[in-house]
Amino acid sequence: MNFRTQQAANRRKTIGLLMGMGVLVWLVAFAALTYFGQTTTAIVPIAVGIALVSVWGSYYGADKLVLTMTGAKLIQESDNPKLFGLIQEVTIASGLPMPKVAVVVDSAPNAFATGRNQDHALIAFTTGILDAMDRDQLQGVIAHEMAHIANRDTLVSAVAATTAGAIAILSDMLTRMMWFGGGRDRDRNNNGNPIVLVASLVILILAPLAAMLLKSAISRKRESLADATAVAFTRNPAGLRSALEVLAADSTVVQQKSNSIAHIWIESPLDGKSVSKLFSTHPPIQERINVLKAMESLS
């Protein structure tokens, strides 16, 4: 598979997963209505509203917020001309504007990109990655981060986080209602089919879990897409491949202040902690290396 078919396949899968999210919200709303009756009609817009405000607030301030959360410091061209040279190379290859650049003082090699659009983009590197990698490897990492910017992954993950958040809030509110007074309403609409009622209850309990799984799946697809787009920029899969090998060989992880931004790093800082592949935000690094190797062998 070359990078163009990779890109197309990943985009298709992201759309499918986002549609899955939509169906899930609809299912939860439906279950709420059957289980609790008309009194819950107002709850759906409230939950969606809360999720929208919290997630989109952070989406608009993504570049500034993430700086505070990771402790990254903005740097100027004079601070690291070599790094700026490398980033300029990738901006020329991608046709994107020059992003802001930041450095995190941390010996674990890692990097991330954020910002709501191309003009508010920020890419950050740990001091560890700048020390550990050579020119071609760093170029691959930069291309991967710029690919996230080009593919508007901050937007995609904000959409995913909003729906997952809304579902979590919704099912939380409804579970509480079951204990406090929800019963009365149920008595009044007693003519409901018991199978439908049980099914609704199951949906309400399982929905947050399903939403989390979908969110992680979307994140994994965006990582694969960024790898493919990075190759489209540099036409050099070997650089990113050997960069990922360096990351795979290194066992140190970034000293995270918050798990909520784990998905933005090029290598997940939560690796090993996650329960299974289904919950992780990144595809297994060996899998990513193999895909890039396959692209190399085409040349």
Next chain:
Amino acid sequence: MTTTLIVLGVIALAILFFVAQYNRLIRLNISVNEAWAQIEVQLKRRADLIPNLVETVKGYAKHEQSTFDAVVAARAKATSATTVADTAAADGMVTQALRGLLAVAEAYPDLKASTNFLSLQEELSTTENKVAFSRQFYNDNVRSLNTAVKTVPTNFFAGFAKVTEREFYEVEDPQDRKAPNVKF
């Protein structure tokens, strides 16, 4: 009454379609021009680096006059080129000549250790990459434009928009590191 509305609607749709095709061609053409400007910027930056680099190498390696001459000649040709084909040919020559110069430098340990040379070398490699990437970006844009000029429906509007096929930027260099690694 209804027939008039339908006719008007069809005309409005046709105009919208026409505008969209026309604008697409113009946009593609502008992208190619911008990509070309980027190539020129990067080639100029490389040309500006050369005198300094040659002087630095000369300070340590006085007896390599033929190499220096080759670099200076290639640079002169590159700065005077105007057409796409000429610029591309001169670009290839400069890349070759610079490679020769760096190979000469390998034989002089003092030169290789000097900080001035090291920073020039770093600047040269990033500039070489920028040249290569701007070339790649230009060719990608030319490919989109040429496809639009040749395929339905945009091909019907190409004449009206005064947009024609553009020339690819092809550098003759058997050793080119940036030869496409990936097949399309």
